[in-house]
Amino acid sequence: MKALIISTLLGALIFLNGCATGGAKLPVNTTKFDVENTSQYALMGDRVQRSISFTGTQTRILEDGRLEVITNVRNREGRRIEVQVSCVFKDEQNFSTMDETPWQSLIITERAQEAVKFTSMNNRAKNFTIRVREAH
Numbered sequence: 589m590k591a592l593i594i595s596t597l598l599g600a601l602i603f604l605n606g607c608a609t610g611g612a613k614l615p616v617n618t619t620k621f622d623v624e625n626t627s628q629y630a631l632m633g634d635r636v637q638r639s640i641s642f643t644g645t646q647t648r649i650l651e652d653g654r655l656e657v658i659t660n661v662r663n664r665e666g667r668r669i670e671v672q673v674s675c676v677f678k679d680e681q682n683f684s685t686m687d688e689t690p691w692q693s694l695i696i697t698e699r700a701q702e703a704v705k706f707t708s709m710n711n712r713a714k715n716f717t718i719r720v721r722e723a724h
Contacts, residue, residue, distance in 0.1 A: 654709070
């Protein structure tokens with residue numbers, strides 16, 4: 589009789605434990621790939637991370653309220669490289685203003701730097717993220 593009660597209780601515990609794990613769960617790794625939410629720069633890919641750095645960025649608000657961003661993109665390699673750059677403009681809460689520049693090609697000679705300028709299309713832009721990826 590005791591064996592029957594213990595096995596019934598054990599079965600109930602296993603059943604209830606299984607039901608408890610099927611509910612809502614918190615997201616996993618929510619900050620793992622959110623560089624574009626936390627930084628003004630996003631280097632997209634391992635090779636770009638090794639090859640590119642930023643040596644300075646200037647921002648200013650134009651007379652019409654649009655944001656202008658100028659940044660120096662440096663080639664850290666001893667060879668000429670070609671990358672593509674783009675800028676996503678964001679509001680004061682870091683949400684996209686749906687204002688994103690098209691990707692533009694940038695060829696940088698050995699250990700050199702190039703200035704790149706971006707201008708927002710509207711006056712809602714207060715922040716930005718400059719993205720760099722390998723040229724196709």
